[in-house]
Amino acid sequence: MVEAKGNMRVVILTPYKRLLDLSGVTELYLPIENGIIGVLPGHAPMVSAVGTGVVVYTQNNVSGFFKVAGGVAEITGASVTLLVDVGEDASQIDVERAKSSLERAENRLIAKASEHIDIKRAEASKLRAIARLEAAELHMGKNSQDKKSL
Incomplete structure (x- = not known):
């Protein structure tokens, strides 16, 4: 899926289920091993270990939150995929x-x-x-x- 300019697709997966698959995300913050990284559309490609903390994303000027722990993040200019050991929607x-x-x-x-x-x-x-x-x-x-x- 190709994202519109200025947007990203964010996917959060655990070994047991897909927690989030969302297009139109304009910004994302996620915990990594030594802190927090911010990701905007067009971010340089990278792979990073995911730390324990809160993922914050914004879509249509509305923020969403997930608790994650462990795993790996793959970041491209158009998408972010988090393969996490544990994840939980903040609303749950x-x-x-x-x-x-x-x-x-x-x-x-x-x-x-x-x-x-x-x-x-x-x-x-x-x-x-x-x-x-x-x-x-x-x-x-x-x-x-x-x-x-x-």
Whole structure:
């Protein structure tokens, strides 16, 4: 599919399902291993490891949000494909469950001296929980702004 000038196609896939396949995207921000990268139509081709965090995209001046963790991103001038280990639409995130996950991870990290804790696993769990909460917060903030503009 050829995109109109100034637009991109964004696809987010997990091993189990296609989470997003959207044309007409004008900008995208995604987490990579050492930070966040912004992608606009016409971006130089590249491949990058995907980090844990929030994907933010804009289509028709409306933003959308996904929580992702791990995987690879392929960027061309006309498309971005994210093959991620884990992904979740921000609108589907259970905030209370994410808060509980964050609390469990933090408690495991606090208890690391007294118990045999896999620290890297607990830190990764904490990062995923934080990303879920950030994505949900961005989504809820967007919805309250949409309602104010009506």
